[in-house]
Amino acid sequence: MSEQLLQLLFSGLTLGSIYALMALALVTTFNISGVMNLAQGEFAAIGALLAVTLSGAGIPLPASFAAAVIMVAAAGGIMERAAIHPARGASGLTLILITIGLSISLRGLALLVWGTDTYSLPPFSRGGPLFIGGAALNLQSLWVMGLVAAAVTGLHFFLNGTYTGKAVKASVINRTGARLVGINVGTVSFWAFVGSGALGAAAGIFIAPIAMAVYDMGFMLGIKGFVAAAIGGLNNAAGAVLGGLLLGVLEAYGAGLVSSGLKDAFAIIVLMSILLVRPEGILGALGERKI
Amino acid sequence: MKPAAGWEKTCSVFIFRGVMKDGYEHGRQERGVSMKGKGNYLVIALVLLLFVLPLVVDSNYILSVLIIMGLYTIVVQGLGILMGYAGQVSLGHAAFFGLGAYSVAVLTTRLSWPEVFALLGAAVVPGIIAAVIGRPTLKLRELYLAMGTLGFGLLVHIGFNEAHSLTGGPSGMSGIPYLTLGHLVLDTDFKFYYLVWAVVLLVMLVIKNLTASRTGRALRAVSESEYAAESVGIDTAGLKLKAMVFSAVLAGLAGGLYAYYVTFVSPATFGFHASVQFVLMAVVGGPGTLAGPAAGAALVVALGEFLRWLIPLIIPGAGGEYEIIFFGLILAVVMVLCPRGLGTISSYFPRFSGEGSTKPAGVLPDIKDKGGIP
Amino acid sequence: MLQVEGLTKYFGGVAAVDHVSFTVPEGSIYALIGPNGAGKTTVFNLITGVLPPDSGKISLKDCRLNGLNPSQIAAAGVARTFQNLQLFGSMTVLENVVTGAYLRGSMGFVRSMVRRPGISPEDRALMQYSLGLLSEVGLSDKAGWPAGRLPFGQQRLLEIARALASCPSLLLLDEPAAGLNTGETRELTGFLKRLKEKGLTIILVEHDMDTVMEVADSILVLDFGRVIFEGTPVEVQANPEVIRAYLGEEDEEC
Numbered sequence: 029m030s031e032q033l034l035q036l037l038f039s040g041l042t043l044g045s046i047y048a049l050m051a052l053a054l055v056t057t058f059n060i061s062g063v064m065n066l067a068q069g070e071f072a073a074i075g076a077l078l079a080v081t082l083s084g085a086g087i088p089l090p091a092s093f094a095a096a097v098i099m100v101a102a103a104g105g106i107m108e109r110a111a112i113h114p115a116r117g118a119s120g121l122t123l124i125l126i127t128i129g130l131s132i133s134l135r136g137l138a139l140l141v142w143g144t145d146t147y148s149l150p151p152f153s154r155g156g157p158l159f160i161g162g163a164a165l166n167l168q169s170l171w172v173m174g175l176v177a178a179a180v181t182g183l184h185f186f187l188n189g190t191y192t193g194k195a196v197k198a199s200v201i202n203r204t205g206a207r208l209v210g211i212n213v214g215t216v217s218f219w220a221f222v223g224s225g226a227l228g229a230a231a232g233i234f235i236a237p238i239a240m241a242v243y244d245m246g247f248m249l250g251i252k253g254f255v256a257a258a259i260g261g262l263n264n265a266a267g268a269v270l271g272g273l274l275l276g277v278l279e280a281y282g283a284g285l286v287s288s289g290l291k292d293a294f295a296i297i298v299l300m301s302i303l304l305v306r307p308e309g310i311l312g313a314l315g316e317r318k319i
Numbered sequence: 320m321k322p323a324a325g326w327e328k329t330c331s332v333f334i335f336r337g338v339m340k341d342g343y344e345h346g347r348q349e350r351g352v353s354m355k356g357k358g359n360y361l362v363i364a365l366v367l368l369l370f371v372l373p374l375v376v377d378s379n380y381i382l383s384v385l386i387i388m389g390l391y392t393i394v395v396q397g398l399g400i401l402m403g404y405a406g407q408v409s410l411g412h413a414a415f416f417g418l419g420a421y422s423v424a425v426l427t428t429r430l431s432w433p434e435v436f437a438l439l440g441a442a443v444v445p446g447i448i449a450a451v452i453g454r455p456t457l458k459l460r461e462l463y464l465a466m467g468t469l470g471f472g473l474l475v476h477i478g479f480n481e482a483h484s485l486t487g488g489p490s491g492m493s494g495i496p497y498l499t500l501g502h503l504v505l506d507t508d509f510k511f512y513y514l515v516w517a518v519v520l521l522v523m524l525v526i527k528n529l530t531a532s533r534t535g536r537a538l539r540a541v542s543e544s545e546y547a548a549e550s551v552g553i554d555t556a557g558l559k560l561k562a563m564v565f566s567a568v569l570a571g572l573a574g575g576l577y578a579y580y581v582t583f584v585s586p587a588t589f590g591f592h593a594s595v596q597f598v599l600m601a602v603v604g605g606p607g608t609l610a611g612p613a614a615g616a617a618l619v620v621a622l623g624e625f626l627r628w629l630i631p632l633i634i635p636g637a638g639g640e641y642e643i644i645f646f647g648l649i650l651a652v653v654m655v656l657c658p659r660g661l662g663t664i665s666s667y668f669p670r671f672s673g674e675g676s677t678k679p680a681g682v683l684p685d686i687k688d689k690g691g692i693p
Numbered sequence: 694m695l696q697v698e699g700l701t702k703y704f705g706g707v708a709a710v711d712h713v714s715f716t717v718p719e720g721s722i723y724a725l726i727g728p729n730g731a732g733k734t735t736v737f738n739l740i741t742g743v744l745p746p747d748s749g750k751i752s753l754k755d756c757r758l759n760g761l762n763p764s765q766i767a768a769a770g771v772a773r774t775f776q777n778l779q780l781f782g783s784m785t786v787l788e789n790v791v792t793g794a795y796l797r798g799s800m801g802f803v804r805s806m807v808r809r810p811g812i813s814p815e816d817r818a819l820m821q822y823s824l825g826l827l828s829e830v831g832l833s834d835k836a837g838w839p840a841g842r843l844p845f846g847q848q849r850l851l852e853i854a855r856a857l858a859s860c861p862s863l864l865l866l867d868e869p870a871a872g873l874n875t876g877e878t879r880e881l882t883g884f885l886k887r888l889k890e891k892g893l894t895i896i897l898v899e900h901d902m903d904t905v906m907e908v909a910d911s912i913l914v915l916d917f918g919r920v921i922f923e924g925t926p927v928e929v930q931a932n933p934e935v936i937r938a939y940l941g942e943e944d945e946e947c
Contacts, residue, residue: 115655120462126654132647140640293477296470303467304455525806532805533798540792547779549763552796561802
């Protein structure tokens, strides 16, 4: 029994890591540009599918991964310039509907190119799973968790250790003030989308060896990223990551112990409870900083 | 508590004071709108056209498209009240549409209710559910409200898929009987067309009454300034809830009719995509007007059919993927270019919504304006 | 008429309103004055239920107001205007006032829908009544204008007309003279006096001292959320503490 619980914990943490990455990207763009990007999940789907196609064309795995990440990052940037930038200053709802429209189009595009088939990528490192306390932990899971750690560290270093990062933080705290000291808030928003495109694609690629890549995997990923971000209160990165892990574990236990068909329902019930009971997030108090 | 007696007297003095024209005519003249203008002829012409169309058009395809337009118009009329008047958004309205359809399916096939009562159930069940979820949900604002309603929609959709014993799961329910009114069995598109459009016109009449009334003004007041609305005695929370229940009842009614029309329901029809489609219809037509939702529903349905016809001609062998891509792009483009809706489109339609339509309140009121305490 | 006892409100540990007590006699004009940030508008928001008080008691005649929500307080006979205008900008001037008379109407959600088409008799009466109010404030010729297109001064007058439309027993005016020119201010003063003659009780927050001194029967001076003085205009002008706390700043403000 305890082995099963531990096993569920491992798969929950793996899944949760992906939600954490989604939430991290969502929270960062939301605080920088005021857009809750519901197309975030599509970045993951298209990143994974692109990597499948590129590696299938004979390009070595690392190169095809890098190419997929760069292409999706570019798509994120194009999206910001084409659809978000022209609508800046519109209400949050307008912006959300724009990203919903784009996510639907991207999903349609993925359906057009890749169809309804599921694809897989080979694991990044060879070797059987580690056995801890009788439960198996895939090496790929470690890669996924490593990506979360790398993303969090990278973001932290960027925001606190570089001049540009400090400028980004400034523009989150006070847009007008940032503009006054010469920071271009529009440019910051552009790079936030580029960054979240890259992060989303990487997340999709890292999870593809464990969960299959399919054209419509992005929608629920995006929603769950939002749930994770909402657990953290929508305004702090640490909360978003913890929220993602929490959601993943909760979902794994729910699916494993109650019913797998209701897997998605658990996340939404969590979302509704948070919205109705504590809209500022459960972990809101944990992080003082805005991003 | 009664106001001071002396002041009460003064209040009534105002009424008889000074020379004044009839208040209603006054407002009309000032705005240069006339009830007996060309607009009314256009309405009569449109209604006549709707009546004659099935008699001259001998195509079940066109009739079925028109029926779907009518059903969606009913849903979007209700959504328009919620968005354009009460200033709230719902990204989960397909859930109410679906609850209506499943109510009819379950009540007729599993419980053998008479068809008309089942249709009543299709309106009542979503209404009750809206009343239950509405109060906590409508406390949310902007992003949170959008995500809350989106979550509700997904949850109901999962329910349709998972409650196998009741809903038949992903494969849906078939064998829904035709709607029978007295001795009239609505078993052809021709008959069903008249029923649907009669309901549409009735709904529009009721909404025209609603918006040109005390309640309609109160709804618009809520969407413009909740503080001011409260200060004149409007129970904003209660009113928003009523608007939510009303729009859920309309969506459920349309869903019930849909179930009788296609005699088959499955979860796929009532997912997130459908909710977004309803919002798109409301936005395109411009909620806050009477003709807007009808125009929006007609436009989006017609566009979908047009693309389905056009795309295979341009790109041989193309499937439904292109439709999805275009649908998403259209939504994005509309929101980028006209975030307040293609209100201009509805201004080409007659303004017969009486006092209710000075200007669309805007699809998505900028809630930032209401953020602080005045 | 209105009794406020020990009213207190904290904003993040700072007392914005600190044990404020006062009584407004029926049929009088009562003014709240004090430097910016003294808590005047907060007192209004507490009386009208926009903010819940942390402690204290507010009662209108025998009816206890705290604990009620703003619309219930409006129904109890308290109407208000807003410092930063909260007009229904896309409605016409007339519709704003008719909406102000919401409490005088009776048609609910269902009765609004299920009725004979056209303008209901109730609405017609309310419109006539509202036009009467508009002519009182000199806006009847603009009844059909979108309210948002009125000049600023007239928007203030319209807010007063909207507040009066519910036939309140107590009217709270938050800086009604702000942004008005001299002529408009004089009209406003006359109008307030006429309302008082008709028996309406008014509480006024105002920075324009001339207006306050002319219309107010008594004045409450607030500073940092506390009452520092209460008295007639003459007494207030003579009080050294008030002069130090408030009037001393006047030349900076104007």
